[in-house]
Amino acid sequence: MIGGLVARHTLKVHRAPVVDDGRGNLAADWSQVEPARESEGWALDVGNTVEDTTHRDGAMVEYTARGPFDADVRSTDRIELFGDLYEVSGDVRRQPGPTPRTSHTILTLTKWTG
Template sequence: MMFAYGETVAVLRAPLTDAPYGNQQRDWGSASRADSPGWGFAPRASDEAAPSDVPAVIVGLTGYGPPGVDVLPTDRLEVRGDVYEVVGEVGEWRSPFTGWEPGVEVALRRVYITEG
């Protein structure tokens, strides 16, 4: 799928590092950054509620990326200056009738704390 006015986003990918108690965690301070052109976005309603004792806002987007784009469920995307987490698996669109692959669909979310 090609958008006449598609946007370029940055795909952020963090390596795993050792964390306390033998666990591993993503090191976002050492994340790689790769530009990915040709994206389109639509607003997405949140399907989660913030805890009642935390004044937080959860916002989301649905991203439509080009076919073959390298995005993983553990990545983050920088869109219009804001960083979003990828939520769930990356959906690949493919027609069972023609094999046409227009691109991918990615659910994104950003959580930020509001002033109470």
């Protein structure tokens, strides 16, 4: 797990139950969201930001979060960071290392504005 001053951020994890969407797919049901819980020990890196001129003042904002290898996070969770909600883009990735200190979970967090 990444330690020290780098991994000083706490993420709030919002989770909804995954249900059948009526078309044979599983989807998060955000009308039944569970209370948010805190996940400590995350390092953050600023990611991309992309302007969306088609939708006026729209923009995509990304962060990369690296945290505990055994963090309880899923690709369907929403992550609260600095008061804003982000979606997990893609899947949750687990990076094994030769020691616990170098093993971590990687999330790409994305939100759209505008």
